[in-house]
Amino acid sequence: AQSVTQPDIHITVSEGASLELRCNYSYGATPYLFWYVQSPGQGLQLLLKYFSGDTLVQGIKGFEAEFKRSQSSFNLRKPSVHWSDAAEYFCAVGGPNTGFQKLVFGTGTRLLVSP
Amino acid sequence: DTAVSQTPKYLVTQMGNDKSIKCEQNLGHDTMYWYKQDSKKFLKIMFSYNNKELIINETVPNRFSPKSPDKAHLNLHINSLELGDSAVYFCAASLTTSGSYEQYFGPGTRLTVT
Numbered sequence: 001a002q003s004v005t006q007p008d009i010h011i012t013v014s015e016g017a018s019l020e021l022r023c024n025y026s027y028g029a030t031p032y033l034f035w036y037v038q039s040p041g042q043g044l045q046l047l048l049k050y051f052s053g054d055t056l057v058q059g060i061k062g063f064e065a066e067f068k069r070s071q072s073s074f075n076l077r078k079p080s081v082h083w084s085d086a087a088e089y090f091c092a093v094g095g096p097n098t099g100f101q102k103l104v105f106g107t108g109t110r111l112l113v114s115p
Numbered sequence: 116d117t118a119v120s121q122t123p124k125y126l127v128t129q130m131g132n133d134k135s136i137k138c139e140q141n142l143g144h145d146t147m148y149w150y151k152q153d154s155k156k157f158l159k160i161m162f163s164y165n166n167k168e169l170i171i172n173e174t175v176p177n178r179f180s181p182k183s184p185d186k187a188h189l190n191l192h193i194n195s196l197e198l199g200d201s202a203v204y205f206c207a208a209s210l211t212t213s214g215s216y217e218q219y220f221g222p223g224t225r226l227t228v229t
Contacts, residue, residue: 032216038156043119043205044220051216088156094216101146101209101216102171105158 002027004091004106012112013081021076021109023091032095033074034103035065038088047089050074061085086113118142119221121206127227128196136191136224138206146170147189148207148218149181158205164189165211193226201228 005024013019025031032051036044048059055067065076074091088110094103119140128134140147148171149161163171164183178194193200206221 034217036220043222044158044207046217046219049217090158101148101163101165101211101218102160103216103218108156108158110156 002093002104004093004104006089006091006106006109008109009107010110010112012114014114015083016080019076019078019081019085019111021089021091021111023074023076023106024072025074025091025093026072027093027095029095031093033065033067034092034094035059035063035074035076036090036092036105037061038090038108040087044090047076081111081113083113083115086111117222118219119206119208121204121221121224123224124222125225125227127229129229130196130198132196133192133194134196134226135193136204136206136226138189138191138221140187140206140208140219140221142208142210142219144208144210144219145186146209146211147183147186148209149189149191150205150207150220152203152205152223154202162189162191196226196228198228201226 003026034049035047038044050057050067088108090108091106092103122137146165148163152158161175162181167183180192183189203223205223207218209218
């Protein structure tokens with residue numbers, strides 16, 4: 001069955017420091033991978049996505065993610081975190097194997113940004 | 116203009132009541148979804164409609180009934196509300212012909228059952 005694991009429930013990063021959020025997936029074919037961000041009391045906003053091609057994808061707000069098939073990972077990175085990045089981050093996998101347009105989400109990682 | 120909107124944003128009601136949540140998208144997308152986010156932030160799909168046709172129906176109690184009057188709207192009706200229905204419900208939309216599978220989410224409806 002398809003699944004997504006985000007091993008870190010929460011992470012604290014100092015403002016200006018670099019960030020990496022981990023995501024591992026289980027999927028029977030080439031996955032479609034997504035990172036979403038949810039600010040408190042808000043809906044989910046798409047940060048970036050990977051379908052094929054270049055394994056390093058750029059997203060909004062200065063985020064990037066790298067698809068590593070050998071490690072079944074799609075980690076999210078940002079070189080310098082801003083206080084406004086504090087939010088919940090969700091990794092998701094989709095594609096033909098999950099049925100018609102179905103996304104399977106990880107449990108999320110809460111990012112805290114310290115001054 | 117908000118791409119995917121939901122009403123109401125907050126809904127507080129008592130056990131046993133029936134309530135509805137409305138969702139509208141102005142993206143022109145052909146597929147709409149309902150997700151439930153529990154208190155631990157876990158997101159799980161409930162239903163998916165493509166061009167008003169039910170496509171995905173996960174293991175959801177029969178008390179939950181989605182209705183899609185047209186491609187731009189997907190409403191969720193819940194009968195006989197239970198304490199365990201308390202959650203945030205998100206509507207989402209996607210364009211299947213794009214082949215991209217990305218979904219655009221609404222702001223959510225926080226349902227509290229007392």
